Amino acid sequence: MQQEEQEQVNPGNQAAEELFQALGGRISPELLVHALTHRSFAHEHPGMPNNERLEFLGDAVLELVATETLYKVHPDMTEGQLAKMRAKAVSEEALSAIARQKLHLGQYILLGRGESENGGADKDSILCDTVESLIGSVFVEHGIEGARTTVHTLLDDTLAEVATEGPALDWKTSITVKAHKLGLGEPRYAMAVSGPEYAQVFTAELRLEDGGTVIGKGRASSKRKAQLAAAAQGWKRLDDQDLLAALRAEQSA
Structure with missing residues (x-):
């Protein structure tokens, strides 16, 4: 990995500390790099794992915590209403907004040269996937309680907002x-x-x-x-x- 890329995701630097604060938890240097590595970067660096498995895991954890939160907070709502709110809260649109506004995530993601030149750091799909991979990495290192804290830190504002949207869902x-x-x-x-x-x-x-x-x-x-x-x-x-x-x-x- 090039020196500037190592510095970009070094958990000891100020930017990474701000990322940890926004996440509501810390993860190890190796896991952080793993969570931020897009497949395009891994393709250019043979032997380096990409974040797709962590994304898969984080997606499941995210849905679980969002579901249990909506279930507890809205005891009078039907299954259909809860499902619509959850879908809105964990959508690509919602997660990419969280990536930009809360995590300022684009600056950290490791992208291949072509993807980077094509604006990959600001693509909704890549931002969304990376949020999920970070949640997955917190789960790997800290279990469900740590991941639950991270999901609440990132998503509670969105979960409250979608509950007020009514038909807009x-x-x-x-x-x-x-x-x-x-x-x-x-x-x-x-x-x-x-x-x-x-x-x-x-x-x-x-x-x-x-x-x-x-x-x-x-x-x-x-x-x-x-x-x-x-x-x-x-x-x-x-x-x-x-x-x-x-x-x-x-x-x-």
């Missing part, structure tokens, strides 16, 4: 349920794509029946995100009594 399901309760039609999404292939923009228009009034519109970098944005807008607009009257008139016609 699943806007597409929520708009369907609300439309049915109001006696309206089934949500339909019309999609359009614009922009160059490397930077496509998806636009979704939401109607409650084919050819009806557009009640929600969303633009995003993926089809799913555009539809979620349209569903969120449509869900809120169904509180407008004038719109409801117009939609019912359309349905009668």
Whole structure:
């Protein structure tokens, strides 16, 4: 390993001490390097293990602690509600945000030259996987109690936040349920794509029946995100009594 890479993850330096503080626990130098080693770096350094097995372990520990926390904190919620909150809390989006905001993790990850040049240190997938590998390494060294402390340190704010989001956990399901309760039609999404292939923009228009009034519109970098944005807008607009009257008139016609 090159000298600068050794210094980057040396647990005795100030940056690594800040990482340990953010994690809520310490791990050995060897395990720390292991947890931070992306497969692209290991490929360029034969014989060096990557962090994928630790990621696999950390993912399971993360789900366990998140599940037991939600189960205890929300005794009146159904299995379906708890599952949606857990999925949101441990999603790639949530974990990559934790990696950036709490751990400032990009500076520590050991990446191969090509991955590094392609911005790998700020990719959601790599950040998310590395958070999981760090949780796995804490479990290896300190067992479930140590890992539980780390998960609570990293995730409790997120677990509290998702409990307040309500329908935002699943806007597409929520708009369907609300439309049915109001006696309206089934949500339909019309999609359009614009922009160059490397930077496509998806636009979704939401109607409650084919050819009806557009009640929600969303633009995003993926089809799913555009539809979620349209569903969120449509869900809120169904509180407008004038719109409801117009939609019912359309349905009668």
